Amino acid sequence: MTKGRIFLLSILVLFFYNCEEDNTSPLDVVYSSIEDLHAPQQGGQGQPIAGEFAKFDFETGLSTQSPTEWDIAFRGTAIIVNGGSSLGTTDEPERTGDAGVYIYDGLMSEMSVVDTSLFNQDSSEGYAINTGSGNGWYTYAGPPTYLISPTPGKILVFRTRDGKFAKVEILSYYLGSPENPDAFADQSRYYTFNYVYQPNEGVTEFN
Amino acid sequence: MNSSIIKKKDIEKTNASRLSDVINEELGLITVSDFGGGEGIQMQGLDSQYTLILIDNQPIIGRSAGTLDLDRISVGNIKQVEIVRGASSSLYGNEALAGVINIITDEPKKGFNGSLSSSYETHNTLDNNISLSFSNKNFKSTFFINRYSSDGYDLNQNDELNTVNKFRNSTLQLKLGYQINKNFDIKLNSRYFSQSIDNIASDLLSGESFTAEDNINLSVTHKSKKINTDLDIYFTSFYGDEYLDDDNGERFSESFYDQILFKPEIKSIYSLNKMDNIVLGFGFKHESLNRTYFDINPKQNSPFAYFQYDYHPNEKINLIFGGRFDKFEEYKSQISPKFSGRYRIDDSNSLKLSLGYGFKAPDFRQLYFNFSNTSVGYSVIGYNVINSVINQLIEEGQIANIIIPLSDFNTPLKPESSLSINIGYDRIFNDYISIKSNLFVNSTKNLIDYRVIANKTNGQNVFSYYNINNVSTYGLEVETKFKADNNFDISFGYQLLYAFDIDARRLFEKGEVYARENPSSPAFRLKKSDYFGLYNRSRHMGVLKINYTNPEKNFSSNFRLKYRSKYGLYDSNSNNYLDIYDDFVKGYITANFSFNKNLKKNFIVSSGIENIFNYKDPNNIQNLSGRILYLKLKYRIN
Numbered sequence: 001m002t003k004g005r006i007f008l009l010s011i012l013v014l015f016f017y018n019c020e021e022d023n024t025s026p027l028d029v030v031y032s033s034i035e036d037l038h039a040p041q042q043g044g045q046g047q048p049i050a051g052e053f054a055k056f057d058f059e060t061g062l063s064t065q066s067p068t069e070w071d072i073a074f075r076g077t078a079i080i081v082n083g084g085s086s087l088g089t090t091d092e093p094e095r096t097g098d099a100g101v102y103i104y105d106g107l108m109s110e111m112s113v114v115d116t117s118l119f120n121q122d123s124s125e126g127y128a129i130n131t132g133s134g135n136g137w138y139t140y141a142g143p144p145t146y147l148i149s150p151t152p153g154k155i156l157v158f159r160t161r162d163g164k165f166a167k168v169e170i171l172s173y174y175l176g177s178p179e180n181p182d183a184f185a186d187q188s189r190y191y192t193f194n195y196v197y198q199p200n201e202g203v204t205e206f207n
Numbered sequence: 208m209n210s211s212i213i214k215k216k217d218i219e220k221t222n223a224s225r226l227s228d229v230i231n232e233e234l235g236l237i238t239v240s241d242f243g244g245g246e247g248i249q250m251q252g253l254d255s256q257y258t259l260i261l262i263d264n265q266p267i268i269g270r271s272a273g274t275l276d277l278d279r280i281s282v283g284n285i286k287q288v289e290i291v292r293g294a295s296s297s298l299y300g301n302e303a304l305a306g307v308i309n310i311i312t313d314e315p316k317k318g319f320n321g322s323l324s325s326s327y328e329t330h331n332t333l334d335n336n337i338s339l340s341f342s343n344k345n346f347k348s349t350f351f352i353n354r355y356s357s358d359g360y361d362l363n364q365n366d367e368l369n370t371v372n373k374f375r376n377s378t379l380q381l382k383l384g385y386q387i388n389k390n391f392d393i394k395l396n397s398r399y400f401s402q403s404i405d406n407i408a409s410d411l412l413s414g415e416s417f418t419a420e421d422n423i424n425l426s427v428t429h430k431s432k433k434i435n436t437d438l439d440i441y442f443t444s445f446y447g448d449e450y451l452d453d454d455n456g457e458r459f460s461e462s463f464y465d466q467i468l469f470k471p472e473i474k475s476i477y478s479l480n481k482m483d484n485i486v487l488g489f490g491f492k493h494e495s496l497n498r499t500y501f502d503i504n505p506k507q508n509s510p511f512a513y514f515q516y517d518y519h520p521n522e523k524i525n526l527i528f529g530g531r532f533d534k535f536e537e538y539k540s541q542i543s544p545k546f547s548g549r550y551r552i553d554d555s556n557s558l559k560l561s562l563g564y565g566f567k568a569p570d571f572r573q574l575y576f577n578f579s580n581t582s583v584g585y586s587v588i589g590y591n592v593i594n595s596v597i598n599q600l601i602e603e604g605q606i607a608n609i610i611i612p613l614s615d616f617n618t619p620l621k622p623e624s625s626l627s628i629n630i631g632y633d634r635i636f637n638d639y640i641s642i643k644s645n646l647f648v649n650s651t652k653n654l655i656d657y658r659v660i661a662n663k664t665n666g667q668n669v670f671s672y673y674n675i676n677n678v679s680t681y682g683l684e685v686e687t688k689f690k691a692d693n694n695f696d697i698s699f700g701y702q703l704l705y706a707f708d709i710d711a712r713r714l715f716e717k718g719e720v721y722a723r724e725n726p727s728s729p730a731f732r733l734k735k736s737d738y739f740g741l742y743n744r745s746r747h748m749g750v751l752k753i754n755y756t757n758p759e760k761n762f763s764s765n766f767r768l769k770y771r772s773k774y775g776l777y778d779s780n781s782n783n784y785l786d787i788y789d790d791f792v793k794g795y796i797t798a799n800f801s802f803n804k805n806l807k808k809n810f811i812v813s814s815g816i817e818n819i820f821n822y823k824d825p826n827n828i829q830n831l832s833g834r835i836l837y838l839k840l841k842y843r844i845n
Contacts, residue, residue, distance in 0.1 A: 107729075152721035
């Protein structure tokens with residue numbers, strides 16, 4: 001009798017547990033890509049840099065104008081996160097969220113578990129993603145091609161403003177992501193990237 | 208020792224006018240253009256800064272960017288060029304990690320002699336030589352003057368710049384010798400070179416680039432039955448300045464470079480017997496440099512001493528033990544041991560081995576440079592002035608963040624050092640065919656490179672020098688000669704070369720280097736075998752030379768081919784290393800033909816074609832102008 005009751009209880013517990021899981025079934029991991037996100041800037045080459053950042057929101061998968069609902073933003077070769085504090089350049093948005101970033105060395109497919117101890121945020125000292133060729137996400141070839149190319153094997157791992165995770169592989173900095181870009185002919189400051197977004201809070205795995 | 212000699216008659220056959228022309232026809236040696244257009248030598252896969260260039264045993268200076276421009280040296284008065292490959296000679300200097308090129312100038316024959324020559328080439332290139340010499344029992348003198356000028360050429364018509372700008376240069380050399388008595392003689396060698404090159408940076412900016420070089424050597428020799436002693440007092444200076452004016456005639460930029468070297472040295476050769484001898488020498492080097500972009504005028508005093516023991520235990524074996532000691536103010540004193548040996552198995556077979564350790568102290572630029580590019584905004588700082596310059600930049604608010612902590616620069620920059628091994632086998636098959644082969648390994652430690660040490664607020668970087676790479680170059684040289692008779696011979700040479708950054712190869716091995724199929728596809732992992740090696744190194748090089756002389760009809764002609772296989776100039780796929788997915792400069796062949804005819808006893812007419820196939824690669828190869836035709840007249844006085 002006791003045995004039967006416990007059995008019934010177990011069934012019930014399992015049933016409700018499963019029900020609960022069904023109710024909050026995990027959201028699918030988002031695999032997507034963005035083409036030609038335009039990130040213009042003014043100044044540069046020794047002059048002060050200015051211009052609005054092109055903001056991007058992982059949750060909607062869209063670029064946005066919102067002063068708060070954004071995760072990462074682009075201007076020229078600079079990529080900022082909505083976390084930390086402003087470097088103080090002209091037209092730089094205030095940080096309102098808790099976004100962070102680190103760079104994973106390896107392949108996009110192999111970057112499977114986020115290491116939360118590695119995140120950095122922007123600060124008045126500099127951006128979390130270092131600027132300059134070879135320091136962050138890109139390599140500047142200098143003469144004779146003057147091309148800016150995403151450094152292969154650099155995966156940007158983001159924490160979004162609200163604590164979710166995403167990984168990004170930047171593919172191109174030129175409009176139309178041409179197979180053989182020409183720094184003199186192709187328009188630059190157009191980002192094309194692949195990304196994977198884990199919409200489930202606290203889940204550090206992408207698979 | 209792995210050494211070879213290019214004789215005057217071989218140089219004359221090819222009608223070469225500059226040292227770079229001569230070097231480029233040698234197996235395993237190529238000249239590589241630097242950014243300033245200078246032609247530096249690459250030997251056994253090592254860069255030009257590791258080859259010591261000497262004229263009459265004395266070093267030439269003036270490497271403003273590390274390269275010594277071989278176009279500076281006229282070959283009109285050269286008796287022979289001696290080439291030592293590998294760090295195996297202890298007599299000339301520690302920095303010769305790759306080797307030594309010693310240019311020996313003409314010694315006068317008895318009586319009064321001389322020659323006049325004039326050569327006219329494509330690109331309005333004019334090469335005029337006058338050489339006069341006089342010698343009697345006690346007195347010797349030679350006088351040489353060369354004037355070389357050219358309109359230059361332009362490989363890329365789409366921009367306003369010329370590939371090689373219009374230039375003119377002059378070389379003057381005077382050598383005097385006097386035998387005081389049976390035991391004493393005294394010599395004075397002096398050489399002066401000056402060059403001016405049009406400096407055109409754009410259609411609005413133009414100016415001039417000027418260089419002048421002096422070499423003076425006073426040498427006193429004492430000869431006795433057993434001991435010969437030389438006292439050499441050598442002074443050389445290299446001066447360069449360049450400027451650009453804008454279209455209003457206002458000065459836009461200006462820079463100068465002023466280097467001197469003073470080197471007294473005593474060398475004694477003690478003959479133990481007919482074959483064996485001991486060489487002992489010591490001396491002192493004083494170097495100073497004053498140039499734009501230096502906050503201080505660095506000086507370096509370095510005493511040195513060396514010895515060499517040339518030993519022949521029997522007819523078959525020759526052993527040379529040597530060593531060199533160099534003392535520096537800022538660096539640990541260095542001892543560089545050397546050994547070379549030859550074993551003659553029989554009349555037609557011999558084995559050679561040489562081992563040498565060499566090192567190169569950081570140059571003034573690597574220590575004291577303080578340069579900020581005005582148009583792009585990056586900075587380059589010498590290792591020893593980092594603290595003061597960075598602090599100044601911080602005060603000026605120019606530094607965004609420091610990547611390499613300044614405390615990392617408290618230990619001095621280490622000298623680059625190299626171990627070189629050459630193993631040779633020579634065989635004479637018969638009267639017609641002979642073969643020479645040589646395996647070489649150069650292992651270089653603490654190679655100096657530059658890296659980013661800080662980010663600037665303008666988004667650019669601050670660079671400085673550091674010891675990083677361990678580089679290994681190894682390969683094989685084979686030279687075959689077929690001599691039908693005194694009038695016809697063919698030689699063929701081949702070099703196989705592997706040149707790697709060992710640390711980079713390890714990263715490939717560990718799978719930490721990535722590439723993309725095309726610039727906008729996802730990355731993939733590279734294998735060890737995908738690593739191509741160092742930039743500007745060709746795996747295969749070949750030289751073919753055919754000489755034909757017709758004594759009855761008084762003419763000679765020769766044909767030379769040089770092949771260089773593909774090589775990479777830069778990393779085109781952004782992973783910092785040269786891998787097989789990068790863009791390469793295509794392999795190519797250049798062919799030269801020359802013809803010399805004696806019209807009368809003392810009158811020679813020469814003509815020829817260089818780069819017969821008109822090979823050009825405007826984007827990658829600046830020193831190949833396309834086909835060149837020339838006509839040369841020479842008159843001998845005696």
